[in-house]
Amino acid sequence: MEDTVNGAAGTWLLRNVTLPGGQRTDLLLHDGGIAEAGSRLTAAGAQVLDAGGLIALPGLVDLHTHLREPGREDAETIETGTRAAALGGYTAVHAMANTEPVADTAGVVEQVWRLGREAGHCDVQPVGAVTLGLGGTRLAELGAMADSAARVRVFSDDGRCVSDPLLMRRALEYVKAFDGVIAQHAQEPRLTEDAQMNEGAVSGRLGLSGWPAVAEEAIIARDCLLAAHVGSALHVCHVSTAGSVEIIRWAKSKGWRVTAEVTPHHLLLTDELAEDYDPVYKVNPPLRTAADVEGLRAGLADGTIDCVATDHAPHPAEAKDTEWADAAFGMTGLEIALRAVQQAMVETGLLDWAGVADRMSVRPAVIGRLSGHGILPAAGSPANLTLYDPAAAPEPVDPAAHASKSRNSPFRGVPLPGQVVATFLRGTATVLDGKATS
Amino acid sequence: MNRHLISAADLSRDDALLILDTAEELARMSDRPIKKLPTLRGRTVVNLFFEDSTRTRISFEAAAKRLSADVINFSAKGSSVGKGESLKDTALTLEAMGADAVVIRHVASGAPHRLAGWIRGHVINAGDGMHEHPTQALLDAFTIRRRLGLQPGAGASGGIGRRAAGRGGSRTGGARTGGGARTGGGGLDGVRVTIVGDVLHSRVARSNIALLNILGAEVTLVAPPTLLPIAVDGWSCEVSYDLDAVLPKSDVIMMLRVQQERMTAAYFPSVREYSRRYGLDAGRMAMLPEHAIVMHPGPMNRGVEIAAEVADSPRSTIVEQVANGVSIRMAVLYLLLGGAELSGEAR
Numbered sequence: 001m002e003d004t005v006n007g008a009a010g011t012w013l014l015r016n017v018t019l020p021g022g023q024r025t026d027l028l029l030h031d032g033g034i035a036e037a038g039s040r041l042t043a044a045g046a047q048v049l050d051a052g053g054l055i056a057l058p059g060l061v062d063l064h065t066h067l068r069e070p071g072r073e074d075a076e077t078i079e080t081g082t083r084a085a086a087l088g089g090y091t092a093v094h095a096m097a098n099t100e101p102v103a104d105t106a107g108v109v110e111q112v113w114r115l116g117r118e119a120g121h122c123d124v125q126p127v128g129a130v131t132l133g134l135g136g137t138r139l140a141e142l143g144a145m146a147d148s149a150a151r152v153r154v155f156s157d158d159g160r161c162v163s164d165p166l167l168m169r170r171a172l173e174y175v176k177a178f179d180g181v182i183a184q185h186a187q188e189p190r191l192t193e194d195a196q197m198n199e200g201a202v203s204g205r206l207g208l209s210g211w212p213a214v215a216e217e218a219i220i221a222r223d224c225l226l227a228a229h230v231g232s233a234l235h236v237c238h239v240s241t242a243g244s245v246e247i248i249r250w251a252k253s254k255g256w257r258v259t260a261e262v263t264p265h266h267l268l269l270t271d272e273l274a275e276d277y278d279p280v281y282k283v284n285p286p287l288r289t290a291a292d293v294e295g296l297r298a299g300l301a302d303g304t305i306d307c308v309a310t311d312h313a314p315h316p317a318e319a320k321d322t323e324w325a326d327a328a329f330g331m332t333g334l335e336i337a338l339r340a341v342q343q344a345m346v347e348t349g350l351l352d353w354a355g356v357a358d359r360m361s362v363r364p365a366v367i368g369r370l371s372g373h374g375i376l377p378a379a380g381s382p383a384n385l386t387l388y389d390p391a392a393a394p395e396p397v398d399p400a401a402h403a404s405k406s407r408n409s410p411f412r413g414v415p416l417p418g419q420v421v422a423t424f425l426r427g428t429a430t431v432l433d434g435k436a437t438s
Numbered sequence: 439m440n441r442h443l444i445s446a447a448d449l450s451r452d453d454a455l456l457i458l459d460t461a462e463e464l465a466r467m468s469d470r471p472i473k474k475l476p477t478l479r480g481r482t483v484v485n486l487f488f489e490d491s492t493r494t495r496i497s498f499e500a501a502a503k504r505l506s507a508d509v510i511n512f513s514a515k516g517s518s519v520g521k522g523e524s525l526k527d528t529a530l531t532l533e534a535m536g537a538d539a540v541v542i543r544h545v546a547s548g549a550p551h552r553l554a555g556w557i558r559g560h561v562i563n564a565g566d567g568m569h570e571h572p573t574q575a576l577l578d579a580f581t582i583r584r585r586l587g588l589q590p591g592a593g594a595s596g597g598i599g600r601r602a603a604g605r606g607g608s609r610t611g612g613a614r615t616g617g618g619a620r621t622g623g624g625g626l627d628g629v630r631v632t633i634v635g636d637v638l639h640s641r642v643a644r645s646n647i648a649l650l651n652i653l654g655a656e657v658t659l660v661a662p663p664t665l666l667p668i669a670v671d672g673w674s675c676e677v678s679y680d681l682d683a684v685l686p687k688s689d690v691i692m693m694l695r696v697q698q699e700r701m702t703a704a705y706f707p708s709v710r711e712y713s714r715r716y717g718l719d720a721g722r723m724a725m726l727p728e729h730a731i732v733m734h735p736g737p738m739n740r741g742v743e744i745a746a747e748v749a750d751s752p753r754s755t756i757v758e759q760v761a762n763g764v765s766i767r768m769a770v771l772y773l774l775l776g777g778a779e780l781s782g783e784a785r
Contacts, residue, residue: 196547204667207547207568207644212668277548321526323546325567 008429008437011035013046017056017387019377020357027056029383032426037379049432051387054421055353056377058361059091059122059384060338063183063261063368064158064237064309066330067093067124069115070108071100076314076405078112081334082121084312084404086430088334089386089420091122092365092373097129098159104129104140106148113150120438121430122423125370128152130171130182134160139171146178153369156183158237159284161219163189168223172232179369181233181259184223186244187285191215196325198271198286206274208324211286213241220244224251224258235367236260238311240285242295249304259367261309262296264333264340265410269293273410279320279327281410283313300359301350307364310337314406332409335402339416342390347417353390372426383427392419403436439773442561444550446572447648454652455624458580461762461769462590468504468765477776478507484537485511486528486553487564488544493736493760494564498541498573501767505776510537525549529556539775542566547641560774568639574735575645577766579653581755582626582690584762585731590624627654632684634716635694635743636665636705642735643694647675658684662716664705681716685725692733693718693743709742719745723753731755 012029019025026041027034062085068076078095085093095112097103103112109126116124128145132138134157145152155175162168162184171182192215197203199210220236224247227234239245239260251258265283270290273281281287299305313330320327333340341360345351351359357376365374375381394415399407423431430437439453449457467473483502485495495511502509514528523531525544532540539560542550547567554561565571583590631650637643637659650657657675659666670677678684685691696712706712718732726732732744732753740746749756 199668201669201672204669204673205644207566207570207641209568210668277551318524322524323544323549323552325546325548 008432009427011043011046012424012427012429013041013043013048014051014056014387015048017051017054019056020354022353027377027385029385029424029427032383034377034379034381034383037377049387049422053391054387054389057089057353057357057386057388058374058376059386059423059425060089060360061364061368061370061373062090062093062310062312062334062337063154063235063307063364064311065093065095065334066098066311066313067095067112068099068314070111074316074405078115078124079119079121080403080405081312081314082116082119082124083436084334084402086121086423086425087403087420087434087436088336089338089388089423090334091384091386091423091425092125092370093122093334094125094127094154094368096158097127097156098134102129102133103127104132104134106141106144109145109150109152110148121436122425123373125368126150126152127158127183128155130155130157130162131167136160136162136164136167139167139174142171142174142180143178146180153178153180154183154235154367155180156185156237158183158185161185161187161189163219165222165226169226169230172227172234173230176230176232181235181367181369183235183237184219185237186216186219186223188215188218191218197274197282198288200271200289202271202274206277208274213243213288213292216241216285217243217247221247224248224256227258228254228256233257233259238263238266238285238309239296239299239305240266240288240292242292245295245299245304249299252304259306260304261307261364262300262305263311264308264337264344265331266296267293267300267308267344268340269410274324277324279322279324280331280408280412282324282327282329283331284329297344297348297350300345301355306367307359308337308341309364310334312404314404315408316406320408330408332399332402332404332406335404336397336409336411336416338386338388338420339418340411342418343416346390383424385424386420387422389419389421390417392417441774442550442554443572443770443774444554444561444563445570445648446575446645446652447570449572449649449652451625451652454576454579454649457576457766457769457773458583459590459624460773461576461580461765464768464772465762465765473504474506475504476506477772478502478505481507481538481775482536483507483509483771484532484540485509486532486540486542487511487513488542488549489565491543491565494543497760497763498564498767500764502771504764504768505771507771507775510535525552526556529553533557533559539771562770562774565641567641568644569641570645570648571641572645572649573763573767573770574642575649576770577759577763578646578692578733578735579626579649580762580766581733581759582629582631582731583624585755585758586629586689586729588624588626625653626650629655629689630658630687631655631690631692632658632660632688633692633694634660634681634718636696636700637661637670637694638665638667639697639700640694646692647673651675658688660684660716662706662712665700681722682725685722686727688726689730690733691718691726691730695735695737696739696743713742717743717745718748720747723748723751726753733759735759
């Protein structure tokens with residue numbers, strides 16, 4: 001018997017999904033897990049979803065999300081941000097530490113973690129600050145955050161670089177005690193004073209101060225060497241240049257514990273977009289050149305770059321409705337990331353869907369030390385799933401329709417393929433028919 | 439003509455020549471006892487200055503008043519960050535007050551682009567950050583043309599007469615046709631212009647390079663490598679680090695101001711060293727060809743990029759540049775604002 005009286009929770013029978021590897025199967029979701037996988041499953045009382053043509057990806061995991069709460073609830077809240085995440089196919093997001101107050105104590109990370117659980121749209125794993133108040137001078141109590149209920153493992157001053165080499169060394173060393181990882185925002189501060197956009201032909205023409213590639217690459221090179229020296233784990237946030245990819249490729253070839261992420265916008269957009277001075281294209285690190293986009297795509301395809309992370313950075317309208325130099329850095333991304341990756345990586349033949357599952361779920365879950373996420377759909381695995389229709393006709397992105405509180409999407413009006421049809425968090429649908437269930 | 443004048447790079451050769459020729463004619467009117475034209479009576483021009491610049495503001499003010507426009511000066515020192523209202527709110531306020539044109543000077547590159555997206559009136563860029571200063575480039579081109587004795591376009595005389603006298607919608611087209619017919623005439627074809635100094639931060643340099651290229655001049659940049667954009671090799675001009683080598687091959691030498699804040703930010707070791715390597719003194723001036731002229735957009739640092747005896751020499755066009763600025767700005771206001779009213783067409 002099949003009925004639909006149970007709402008989003010309960011038992012689900014997903015008929016005819018396509019697994020990332022291409023096989024077709026039914027999946028029976030029960031009690032938070034995948035109870036059965038196989039053809040022609042039946043289950044009394046299950047709600048049935050005909051998933052013919054839909055790909056069942058392991059629920060996406062974002063290593064880099066700015067949820068803005070506490071402090072900037074005008075831009076985003078944990079509730080709105082995680083709903084946006086679920087709509088984008090995410091079942092877990094890592095909330096960056098640059099809130100107000102900064103997530104640099106056990107108290108703040110536990111608050112963020114608890115608010116995430118209450119919202120219920122996806123799991124929220126707080127990232128702890130590396131330095132007190134992101135000040136770059138004293139280590140925050142990393143151990144207290146690791147031991148807290150939030151069980152923090154990823155530490156980052158994102159938005160700022162841990163530029164002091166000694167402090168970076170100490171942070172890398174210290175987190176070895178609890179299998180932590182330092183996620184670095186690689187930006188040499190002196191080389192990027194007042195930097196507004198990628199330094200190159202376009203910045204020269206527009207008269208905007210340049211953010212040179214070397215300012216990112218120099219820090220990445222230094223940090224790889226430091227991580228190797230102390231035998232710790234480095235994660236490089238939002239890699240934006242082809243040169244950075246080469247350095248990371250070299251570090252990995254040495255067997256060093258270095259991982260990296262790239263954003264959807266750096267996989268698709270270039271600095272030419274700054275031409276009209278519309279700050280919706282202002283982001284840090286900045287949009288780079290077509291050659292960089294090519295290098296980043298190749299790096300993601302060959303695994304040099306481990307994963308896609310959104311760097312979802314919501315801002316209120318007034319932070320972007322201004323002169324370029326005065327505008328805030330950042331772009332939203334949760335709700336379009338998978339579609340953008342389809343466009344940049346799948347349509348180009350660089351990744352298949354197994355590759356997408358790996359780069360958007362499996363590997364980020366490993367880097368974030370998240371249990372219960374990033375596990376390929378099979379009998380016995382947790383029912384964290386994203387059903388995605390890659391054949392949905394390309395639709396122009398409409399930020400006004402986004403669940404995020406903010407509208408600063410650089411893909412405004414840009415047609416992107418695909419659609420997230422449903423998202424399941426431990427067997428409960430957070431998204432059905434492309435709409436949030438709560 | 440475009441609806442706005444934001445970037446010299448947006449001008450066609452014909453547009454640029456039309457502005458220069460119109461300015462030529464308006465300059466002649468400035469020699470008359472009664473300098474005022476009724477063209478812009480009833481139109482409101484706002485000078486929106488977010489950065490101190492008395493000379494540019496006064497120049498625009500004089501230009502607008504000679505065309506009988508009502509002028510409102512709005513000065514807001516510093517940028518809008520964190521204090522006072524945003525540029526957008528200021529723009530909407532001016533719009534509500536009925537500004538037909540807004541002349542904007544702003545510390546942020548691209549501010550005029552943003553403004554043009556928020557208001558219906560015409561936007562004229564009076565200098566935005568390190569981006570452009572198109573009326574400065576136009577007045578420089580005008581000055582070069584006059585001083586080197588290059589002929590204005592054949593269609594110049596009568597351009598204004600036709601506009602003022604006629605009533606039909608064809609005058610704009612007529613002027614354009616005239617421009618097309620004189621392509622090659624009235625430009626700066628083959629003139630060798632050397633721009634010396636802080637190109638990296640200079641809106642004057644960017645506008646001049648764009649316009650000089652449009653008008654057919656050959657541009658050479660001379661600067662310490664620290665004060666050139668990283669991608670300057672993609673620009674349509676020559677680059678040299680050696681001023682002495684370039685001087686004998688220059689018809690025009692344009693000295694850029696060294697900003698105070700560059701002097702302490704490691705762009706060069708000391709002001710004296712800069713002056714020795716890139717300053718224009720009497721000895722260097724003697725290396726120029728007989729007919730060559732020396733330009734400076736002002737305000738000058740005498741003794742730094744230009745020696746007093748050079749600034750005050752007969753080769754110097756610095757004072758003329760100021761006078762020509764009024765004519766050029768009159769021409770721009772006239773062509774952007776007056777044309778629409780006269781021909782009744784939306785521009």
